[in-house]
Amino acid sequence: MTDMSYVDGNMLDGPLRELFAVDLSSATGRCESCGMVGPMAGLHVFAQAPGLVGRCPACDQVMLRLVRAPDRAWLDLRGTTFLQVPMPLDQPHPRPL
Amino acid sequence: MGIVSPGFSGRRRTTGPDLPPGQYLTEDFPVLSAGPTPRVPLDTWQFVISTETGAEFRWSWDELMALPQETPTVDIHCVTRWSKFGTSWQGVSLDTLLDGVDTAADYAQAHSYGGYTTNLPLDDLRDGRAWVVHSYDGEPLPAEHGGPARLLVPHLYFWKSAKWVRGVRLTVEDEPGFWETAGYHDYGDPWREQRYQGD
Numbered sequence: 001m002t003d004m005s006y007v008d009g010n011m012l013d014g015p016l017r018e019l020f021a022v023d024l025s026s027a028t029g030r031c032e033s034c035g036m037v038g039p040m041a042g043l044h045v046f047a048q049a050p051g052l053v054g055r056c057p058a059c060d061q062v063m064l065r066l067v068r069a070p071d072r073a074w075l076d077l078r079g080t081t082f083l084q085v086p087m088p089l090d091q092p093h094p095r096p097l
Numbered sequence: 098m099g100i101v102s103p104g105f106s107g108r109r110r111t112t113g114p115d116l117p118p119g120q121y122l123t124e125d126f127p128v129l130s131a132g133p134t135p136r137v138p139l140d141t142w143q144f145v146i147s148t149e150t151g152a153e154f155r156w157s158w159d160e161l162m163a164l165p166q167e168t169p170t171v172d173i174h175c176v177t178r179w180s181k182f183g184t185s186w187q188g189v190s191l192d193t194l195l196d197g198v199d200t201a202a203d204y205a206q207a208h209s210y211g212g213y214t215t216n217l218p219l220d221d222l223r224d225g226r227a228w229v230v231h232s233y234d235g236e237p238l239p240a241e242h243g244g245p246a247r248l249l250v251p252h253l254y255f256w257k258s259a260k261w262v263r264g265v266r267l268t269v270e271d272e273p274g275f276w277e278t279a280g281y282h283d284y285g286d287p288w289r290e291q292r293y294q295g296d
Contacts, residue, residue, distance in 0.1 A: 005130060046131050050176050050256055050276055053131040060133060062212075067280035069293040074280030 009043035009054060015066055019073060028084040033061035040064075040083070115172060117287035120180040127179055128241045131275065135210040135240070135261050142245050144229060145264035148200045156194070158245065161229065164189045169228060171251035173258070174287040186249055188230030191222040191265075202267035206274055207248050210261040214274035216283070217250065217257055219267060226252055229262060254285040254292070 013025040030037045036058040043054035043063060054064035056079075065076040077083070087093065116122060139158040146154045156164075168187050174180045206216045221227065231238055231246045238244030243260030250257045256276050266272075277283050282291040290296060 005128075005134075048127075049129050049131045050281060051131075051279060055132060062132070065279040067276070067293075069280065072280070072293065076279045 005048060006044035006046050006055070009039070009041040009045055011045055011047065012040065012043070012052065012054065012064070012066070015052060015068065016075075018068075019075060022085050024083065024085070026086055029063060030081040031056040031059060031061060031063055032079045032081045034059035035081075037084075115182065116180055117174050118290045119292075120174055120178055120287065123179040123181055126181060126184075126242065127175070127177075129175065129177065130241070130260070131213060132211055137210050137245055137261065137263075139245055143263065144194075144246070146194060146198055146267065147264065148198060148267045149202045149269050150200075152199070154194075154198055161189060161231070161246070164193055167228060169230075169249065169251075171249070173251050173255050176254040176256055176281065176285065176287075176292050180287075184251075185234055186228065186230040187232035187235075188228040188246070188249065190225060191227040191229070192225060194229065195223065198267070200267045202269055204268045204271045206266045206268060206272050207257075207259040207262055208264055208266065209259045210263050212275075213259055213261070215257050215259050216272055216274045216277055217253065218271075218284075221250060221253065222265070226250065252286075254282075254287050256281065257285055 010025055016024045025041050027040045028037060029040045034056060036056060038057065042057050044057055046053040051065055051067035053062060055061060056063050061079055063079040067074040142158045144156045144161060166187055167190050168185065170183055170185045172180060172182045173184055202219055204216060205219045205222055206214055208214045228249045229246050230249045233242060238247060246262055248259040248262045273283060280293055282293055282296055285291050
């Protein structure tokens with residue numbers, strides 16, 4: 001195995017669908033380490049590991065960890081400052097006060 | 098069908114008292130990695146033990162190689178359920194490295210080139226149960242398996258045997274590492290099947 005041992009973030013689609021109703025593969029995230037904003041589908045995902053590790057394609061720092069036990073899952077997003085999720089315009093939404 | 102039948106390929110222990118619960122035996126050596134493989138030149142490599150008072154004990158590559166060497170042959174158990182029997186390593190016992198390190202710490206956190214961390218009780222690094230190894234099967238440890246040097250703590254799940262190890266911090270409080278903060282068990286005893294938090 002070499003440094004090219006990751007796959008792209010599109011593979012997170014299925015595992016994250018187990019946890020969330022929205023499609024996070026179309027979301028945008030900001031790297032807590034370097035500040036780069038980009039599609040979560042562009043993460044470098046190391047899957048030959050005890051969990052899935054999504055790294056920033058610019059600085060290689062960890063943005064996402066997903067661990068799946070038979071009866072539980074853990075999602076660690078401490079390396080992601082925000083997730084921007086596309087929402088339908090015709091959906092009612094709370095407005096700022 | 099292979100030329101050599103399974104009965105003639107040596108002692109196999111696919112079940113029985115040597116295989117922890119929930120594990121299967123593998124003959125190859127799977128490579129697991131949470132990130133890009135660091136390439137650490139030997140002339141800049143170093144290993145550091147730091148204590149809770151801030152004291153630091155450092156070894157260069159040449160200094161590590163000049164210490165008494167041991168050749169443990171051990172079974173290893175990965176939390177992803179494969180086990181491998183009779184792996185042969187060469188390296189330096191943590192007993193040797195900790196000799197003369199004055200500490201009141203109860204815990205250790207290993208840290209690696211590339212940023213990986215893992216925690217364990219300091220006692221688990223003592224009494225001939227842990228090594229910094231630099232050779233596997235008589236050859237220099239390949240980078241994909243953690244070379245130039247990795248931690249070897251075979252009585253715990255193999256994620257505790259940090260690849261590309263660069264040091265150990267001795268701490269008064271337990272400080273969970275890379276996988277221990279993301280759902281995996283804080284201790285990771287394969288014989289008690291401590292895979293995930295709460296197991």
